[in-house]
Amino acid sequence: MSVPFLESVLLGAILSGTPLLYAALGEVIEERAGIVNLGLEGVMLMGAVTSFAITVQTGSAALGVLAGATAGSLFNLILALLVVTRRANQLASGLALMFFGVGLSALLGAPYIGSRIAGLNPLEIPTLAHLPYLGALFRSDILVYLAMPAAALVWWGLFRTRWGLSLRAVGENPTAAYAAGYSPRAIQYQALFIAGLFGGIAGAELSIGIAKTWAEWMTAGRGFIAVALVIFSRWHPLRTVWGAVLFGGAVALQLQLQARGASVSPFLLDTLPYLLSLGVVLIWAGGRHHAAPASLGRVFEGTE
Amino acid sequence: MASADARRFRPDSVRAALRVTGLFGLAFALFAVVLLAAGKDPIRAYGDILSSTLFSSYGFSEVVVKMIPLMLTALAVAIPARIWLINIGAEGQLFMGALFTTWGAAHFAALPAWALLPLVAALGFLGGGLWAAISGVMRAHGWVSETISTLLMNYVAIFIVSFFVFGPWKDLESANYPQTPEFPAAARLPMFFGTRVHLGLLIALVALTVYHLVLTRTRWGLEIRAIGGNIEAARRSGIAIGRYILVLMFVGGGLAGLAGMGEVSAIQGRLRPSLSPGFGYTGFLISWIAGGNTYGVVASALLMAVITAGGDVLQMAHRLPGSVVNILMALMLFVVLTRRRIP
Numbered sequence: 001m002s003v004p005f006l007e008s009v010l011l012g013a014i015l016s017g018t019p020l021l022y023a024a025l026g027e028v029i030e031e032r033a034g035i036v037n038l039g040l041e042g043v044m045l046m047g048a049v050t051s052f053a054i055t056v057q058t059g060s061a062a063l064g065v066l067a068g069a070t071a072g073s074l075f076n077l078i079l080a081l082l083v084v085t086r087r088a089n090q091l092a093s094g095l096a097l098m099f100f101g102v103g104l105s106a107l108l109g110a111p112y113i114g115s116r117i118a119g120l121n122p123l124e125i126p127t128l129a130h131l132p133y134l135g136a137l138f139r140s141d142i143l144v145y146l147a148m149p150a151a152a153l154v155w156w157g158l159f160r161t162r163w164g165l166s167l168r169a170v171g172e173n174p175t176a177a178y179a180a181g182y183s184p185r186a187i188q189y190q191a192l193f194i195a196g197l198f199g200g201i202a203g204a205e206l207s208i209g210i211a212k213t214w215a216e217w218m219t220a221g222r223g224f225i226a227v228a229l230v231i232f233s234r235w236h237p238l239r240t241v242w243g244a245v246l247f248g249g250a251v252a253l254q255l256q257l258q259a260r261g262a263s264v265s266p267f268l269l270d271t272l273p274y275l276l277s278l279g280v281v282l283i284w285a286g287g288r289h290h291a292a293p294a295s296l297g298r299v300f301e302g303t304e
Numbered sequence: 305m306a307s308a309d310a311r312r313f314r315p316d317s318v319r320a321a322l323r324v325t326g327l328f329g330l331a332f333a334l335f336a337v338v339l340l341a342a343g344k345d346p347i348r349a350y351g352d353i354l355s356s357t358l359f360s361s362y363g364f365s366e367v368v369v370k371m372i373p374l375m376l377t378a379l380a381v382a383i384p385a386r387i388w389l390i391n392i393g394a395e396g397q398l399f400m401g402a403l404f405t406t407w408g409a410a411h412f413a414a415l416p417a418w419a420l421l422p423l424v425a426a427l428g429f430l431g432g433g434l435w436a437a438i439s440g441v442m443r444a445h446g447w448v449s450e451t452i453s454t455l456l457m458n459y460v461a462i463f464i465v466s467f468f469v470f471g472p473w474k475d476l477e478s479a480n481y482p483q484t485p486e487f488p489a490a491a492r493l494p495m496f497f498g499t500r501v502h503l504g505l506l507i508a509l510v511a512l513t514v515y516h517l518v519l520t521r522t523r524w525g526l527e528i529r530a531i532g533g534n535i536e537a538a539r540r541s542g543i544a545i546g547r548y549i550l551v552l553m554f555v556g557g558g559l560a561g562l563a564g565m566g567e568v569s570a571i572q573g574r575l576r577p578s579l580s581p582g583f584g585y586t587g588f589l590i591s592w593i594a595g596g597n598t599y600g601v602v603a604s605a606l607l608m609a610v611i612t613a614g615g616d617v618l619q620m621a622h623r624l625p626g627s628v629v630n631i632l633m634a635l636m637l638f639v640v641l642t643r644r645r646i647p
Contacts, residue, residue, distance in 0.1 A: 078638075081642070086641065088641035088642065089592065089641065091390060092588070092589060092637065092641060093637075095588060095637075096634045096637035097634070099631075099633050099637070103631035103632075103633075106625035107338070107342060107625060107628050107631065109625075110624070216627060217627065221459075224455075224458075225459075228456055231452055231456065267466040267467035267471070270463045271460045271463045274456045274457070274459045274460045274463075278448065278456050278457070292449075
């Protein structure tokens with residue numbers, strides 16, 4: 001394997017890992033608050049279509065990102081309404097949200113198919129951009145640079161702030177959190193709102209950062225991949241970084257192998273992230289650091 | 305919850321039926337608003353959907369064609385759900401069933417149809433069943449929740465199918481198009497009345513009947529309901545819960561595998577990666593709407609099949625993206641989801 005090959009795989013891993021990372025960070029926040037969101041796919045699509053449309057209309061990619069994030073969080077509040085306020089089944093609600101996002105984004109995006117935008121400009125970091133091999137990494141768009149700091153920020157928010165403590169308490173045992181004076185419903189609403197921001201940004205990176213076009217269902221399953229990634233990283237925001245590089249790397253490796261007409265089938269490699277995720281959960285099963293939030297997926301029936 | 309749902313959605317309860325009709329009416333009304341906002345005439349759109357699905361014989365046959373995998377995947381979810389197992393892996397189980405079927409069709413191609421068809425059907429069942437049973441084993445031992453493992457294994461199954469279709473099983477004559485060679489005629493499920501409605505319909509209906517009878521009329525059904533009612537009490541009364549987890553996952557996965565078998569053996573005639581437009585996930589929602597109720601599964605599958613088919617109508621006659629019908633599907637689920645749990 002030549003160096004340019006490894007280089008392009010690594011670059012590709014980081015590029016395709018970036019939207020996965022944002023989406024997974026959002027999902028970590030939600031799941032830590034006790035809510036599984038299988039509708040992440042839809043949230044990302046709404047972020048992608050909104051940011052693309054706003055970028056076309058205003059010519060400003062920054063406004064596009066902002067609009068995409070806002071759209072993602074508002075869209076995610078539908079899930080909050082269903083599972084927090086109406087106490088509906090989380091998995092069914094999430095899948096319904098996904099279908100809604102797929103349909104609505106297709107409808108909203110139809111006029112923009114074929115539109116061209118400059119999108120997010122690459123920002124060149126002076127010296128680093130001319131490094132051999134890794135230089136291209138430092139000519140990425142802003143969302144790529146901000147992805148890892150975002151993971152650190154989520155870690156800080158979840159594990160070093162009072163708010164994060166209350167959020168995790170709600171995910172583990174909402175009744176106890178309620179008894180301790182927190183409002184589980186309010187905290188879950190906040191968690192879903194913030195997670196929606198991340199999902200929307202993930203979509204924006206896809207449409208105006210990477211592809212610079214809009215296509216129906218352009219997330220192509222990345223929302224589900226992000227859910228798997230959260231399992232892989234055992235609900236920890238910093239470990240999602242590794243997960244995103246690994247999952248993104250699988251995609252990048254496949255593209256590179258295909259581009260080079262390799263005789264090895266990439267599809268077995270593609271199964272690796274999922275098998276690893278399963279293995280990670282298996283190995284840690286029953287351990288004291290059993291990391292899934294205890295009340296994940298359950299409905300908080302209230303205490304009244 | 306599921307048992308309460310089943311009670312609430314029993315068809316002999318007229319009130320429940322009226323309520324569901326009202327809720328779906330609300331969803332149709334909301335979607336009409338969406339269509340209006342998109343500058344379309346909702347009355348014409350609904351009229352076109354109805355006339356080209358339920359009120360045309362070809363259209364109706366295509367609805368039935370879509371119902372077959374949907375009923376089977378819905379059962380794949382509903383059966384483990386009787387004891388609170390959450391199977392979101394019907395999609396992957398369907399793919400594994402299709403894979404095993406394809407293997408059988410290629411390796412025993414010389415057999416006559418009367419031997420080959422039952423064989424590939426059994427293989428399809430086995431493929432989906434074993435795939436789901438892996439999750440069952442991990443759950444029965446308390447290692448990994450079946451929700452997580454079935455979700456993850458969906459991707460694995462789909463990639464394995466891609467591996468074979470792009471790799472060792474690729475039909476060399478179809479150039480760059482990823483698909484296996486066509487099945488021998490003896491491995492094709494017969495279709496009826498000059499439509500694409502195939503023998504899978506009978507399989508699905510038999511499966512639904514057996515599901516209903518086993519649950520209501522047998523000791524197994526009683527024990528399943530006991531586990532579903534109170535797992536601790538069931539354990540103490542000596543019911544082997546681990547075995548039920550395994551068997552119900554296997555049977556559920558097997559039915560999803562049969563859905564995959566029907567798609568490759570009747571509809572496609574060969575294995576392609578684009579085997580299923582998400583039948584497994586739609587099946588999950590159908591099972592959920594129906595609360596596991598047998599008639600509810602049939603009715604919801606019909607509804608979802610009509611909506612799916614309606615997408616083509618909106619696309620061709622009204623120049624809307626075909627996936628717009630996903631909005632309608634989601635709105636229906638939203639109204640059911642928001643209404644359901646109110647005491």
